[in-house]
Amino acid sequence: MVAYTTTPSDVEMGQEEKTMVLVEKKSSTGWIWTMSVALLTVALCLGGIQLFALYWSRKPESMTQPGQTETLVKKDTVEKDPHYTLSRISSKAKAAIHLEGYEGGESLPEQLQWRIDQGQAFAQGGFKLDNNQIVIPQTGLYFVYSQASFRVSCSDGDEEDAGKHITPLSHRIWRYSDSIGSKASLMSAVRSVCQNTAQEDVYSDGQGWYNAIYLGAVFQLNKGDQLRTETNQLSELETDEGRTFFGVFAL
Structure with missing residues (x-):
């Protein structure tokens, strides 16, 4: 608000010839009104931010990228089945091989033999199975993995x-x-089994002890390198699909 006051002109001039001079004064109520509007604006902004955060925290589905739905649905399956996980990962790699194992054979009766035409087995990107060995196609980093499953009868x-x-x-x-x-x-x-068959164990179902040995790590390999496995107790091997496998994929 603006208030006006009068000031006298030159004292030598007559009273009739006084000049009116307008002087602007700032009112304290205007300053209070400005501060109130500023505080209200800040409060509204903070409230809007909180409401926005609450809204999105209750709708995580809307932030899921395309292609993630299948992954979320199959999360439990992946966690419970390492064979499924490894075969899925290796199938997406540019160069990969995944093999299924079976017990012995006429050509190699003393070895765990691998097949490329069984179950989820496959090869791509230059990998090949030669004389029961995986041949590395190019020099680089590779993840090598294998699992051998056994069903051991302890009592005989x-x-x-x-x-x-x-x-x-x-x-x-x-x-x-x-x-x-x-x-x-x-x-x-x-791994040792049959230490105490008198005590019930989660690995035993009355038909023997079930045990699996898993191996997996990253290695720098050269072109032409050959990888093979060596396993004992071949007569105790479990070769049902997904229980004994061997594979490599490029990183």
Whole structure:
């Protein structure tokens, strides 16, 4: 608001010839009104931000990118089945191979044999299976993995001897490379079963002990390298689809 006051002109001039001078004064009520409007604006902005955050926190589905729906639906399946997970990952790689295993054969009776034409097995990007070995197509980083599953009978039909002997299970991946001039062990694991068959265990269903040995890690491999497995207790192998496998994919 604006108030006006009068000031006298030159004192030597007559009273009739006084000049009116307008002087603007700032009212304190105007300053209070301006501050009130500013505070109200800030409060409205903060309230809007909180409402926006609350709205989006209750609708996570709307933020899901195309193609993620299938992943969310199959989350439980992936977590429970490593074979499914590895086959899905390797199938999306540019260069990959995934093999299914079976017990022995006429050509290699003392080895766990691998097949490229069974179950979810496949090969792409230059990988090939040659003489039961995976041949690396190009030099680079690769994830190498394998699993061997066993069903071991501990009692041998004699209940008195149950739990008195230990059966060792082993699974290993070998690498043959011209660059090193010999073979080298990439990964290996050993597990013992039948330590105490008298006590019930989640791995036993009355038909023997079920055990799986899994191997997996990243390696720098060269073109032409050959990978093969070595497994004991071949007669105890479980070769149903998805239980024994061997694979490599490029990173």
